[in-house]
Amino acid sequence: MPVRLIIDVVDFARNGVSHHGKIALSELERLQDYLTSNHGELEYTICGVLDRNNKPVLRVVIQGSINLRCQRCLGDLAHVLDLRRDLLLARDEHELSCLEEDESADGILAMPDMDVMALIEDEIILSLPISPRHGERECSLGTMGRPDAGGKPLFAALAQLKKLH
Numbered sequence: 222m223p224v225r226l227i228i229d230v231v232d233f234a235r236n237g238v239s240h241h242g243k244i245a246l247s248e249l250e251r252l253q254d255y256l257t258s259n260h261g262e263l264e265y266t267i268c269g270v271l272d273r274n275n276k277p278v279l280r281v282v283i284q285g286s287i288n289l290r291c292q293r294c295l296g297d298l299a300h301v302l303d304l305r306r307d308l309l310l311a312r313d314e315h316e317l318s319c320l321e322e323d324e325s326a327d328g329i330l331a332m333p334d335m336d337v338m339a340l341i342e343d344e345i346i347l348s349l350p351i352s353p354r355h356g357e358r359e360c361s362l363g364t365m366g367r368p369d370a371g372g373k374p375l376f377a378a379l380a381q382l383k384k385l386h
Contacts, residue, residue, distance in 0.1 A: 234269030234277030
């Protein structure tokens with residue numbers, strides 16, 4: 222079981238603390254449902270900063286590559302992660318709801334015992350495409366309707382089969 226990094230996010234931001242490291246994909250339990258393989262690791266950096274209004278912010282950077290399932294052909298799809306988020310820290314639910322009204326800013330509730338790995342996993346899951354797919358020419362199903370080896374379009378060949386029955 223990996224050691225969890227628990228921080229007081231407000232102190233972390235006010236003191237300008239930074240933490241970086243690597244995390245194995247196999248350690249991210251909730252992410253497993255989206256992956257075709259849990260081999261590999263991601264690099265992350267969490268920095269505490271104060272914004273220009275002197276409000277605490279967590280700067281999160283996550284980089285690496287994961288394999289998702291293509292929703293068109295069900296094959297592996299390499300997905301590169303290069304996430305960079307500035308998360309404003311809200312003191313309470315009211316302040317968080319005010320932050321959520323501003324679509325230009327991302328906010329989270331400031332907690333004295335935040336699990337950094339859970340935060341990283343949340344950010345990865347939120348960044349994933351809704352329906353991951355290869356490009357049309359890259360997908361193994363992207364060849365449907367194109368001529369087969371005999372030069373006939375596949376659907377024309379199917380139409381010929383239908384006429385036989």
